[in-house]
Amino acid sequence: MAEAATNDDLQQSIRDDRYRLGQCPNCGTQLFKIKKKGLLNKTEVRKPLTTPGLVERGQCLKCLSSKPADVGVLAAAAIASVGEGKEEGDNPQPRAAQQQPNNATAGETVYIGDFNEQGERHGPGELLWSNGDKYVGSFVSGLRHGQGTLYFKDGSEYVGAWERNVMHGSGTRRFKNGDVYIGLYANGKRSGEGRFYFANGDMYYGNWEADQIHGFGRYYYNSGISFEGTFNFGRRHGKGKLQKRDGELEIYRYENNTRMDPGVRWSADRTKAWRLEGGRIKRSITIAEAVSIGYQCEGAMEDSVPVDDMHVPDVPNVT
Known part of the structure; x- marks a missing residue:
């Protein structure tokens, strides 16, 4: 295992x-x-x-x-x-993960597959809706349950686990514009650990709740900048570290996506530091003062490594 x-x-x-x-x-x-x-x-x-x-x-x-x-x-x-x-600017904003329908839309249906003794859909089968949606997979007592694929009429699809007619468990959701989510679902919504590939080249890996980025995670911008920290329903909230392409590291405390002063910038080799206010360098500071500001930012003062070498660890399924 x-x-x-x-x-x-x-x-x-x-x-x-x-x-x-x-x-x-x-x-x-x-x-x-x-x-x-x-x-x-x-x-x-x-x-x-x-x-x-x-x-x-x-x-x-x-x-x-x-x-x-x-x-x-x-x-x-x-x-x-x-x-x-x-x-990107000095403070790029994370993109919002697009929302998704949890089930096919209403309409007349045609079913091709197995039934149980009660006449319910049961076992492998196909369910086609009059609006063009189609489900191919497992049924239990009339409900989509187990592994299955739902093809939406707009060309997007969900492939993965189902429980009592909703997406539940591990699955992959591909959207029409090229966005892709690979991760966990709970009661039809992205919840727990998941990875979202945005069509513009950004990528997020971390926790989700109620279909939104929530909890600890890492957000990689297509520009080469990366953010590591906590989110509150799609917005950066709490401690956060912004890693620049050249290796410089900025540490801030965020409230509702806004950086709160003071912050600290570390040089790529972590031998120099500067106090940040209003997103700008206020003055050069000692290492001890930089560490102190880091502690003020809820302890987010540990060194980071270049984005290209960063190994993404397992993220606990909690928020």
Whole structure:
């Protein structure tokens, strides 16, 4: 069991590395040309590539034609719609994860599959709604229960576990615009540990509650900046660390997405520090004073490592 978990972690690490390099997370095909922009080349711009028969405007043609249940393919779909990156400011805001319908819409249905002695849908089957939605998977006593796939009429889909007609357990949700969520559900909503690939190239990994980013997590911007800290229903709230592309680290306390003074900036080698007020450097400070400010920011003063080398640990399923 532990060996399987280790292998899963390794495969996810490989997919994340490919993602950062502009490659298809599933097969490694190059999907984007990455350029550096701005002062000291701090900002990345992703330009979608086209390779006849292989890649079409950043879309991996091979993987997009594979089975939807393949998690790696679904992760690749998140990269498929990435446009050119935008230069981020000093305090980039996290994107909101789009909402999702929990069930197919109402309408007449046609069922093809097995029944139990009571005449209820039971076992493997297909359920088609008149609006174009379709469910293919397991039924128990008339309800979607077990493993199944719900294809929505807009081309998006959910692949994963069901309990009494709602998404519940581990699943993957692919949206029409290319966003992809891979993680846990509870009563039809994203809850617990999950990973969200935004179509613009951003990625969040951490805790969720009621379909929103909530609790501890890490947010990786397509510019190369990363944020690690706590969220309150989609907004940064509590201690937070913002890692720059050049290795500099800023530590703040956040309230409702707003940085509260004072903050502290550490140099890339952690030998120099500056006091921050209003998002600007106030003055150079000693290491001892920087550590003290870090403690004021709820203890978020430990060193961080460059984003490219950061290993994402397991996140507990609590908020």
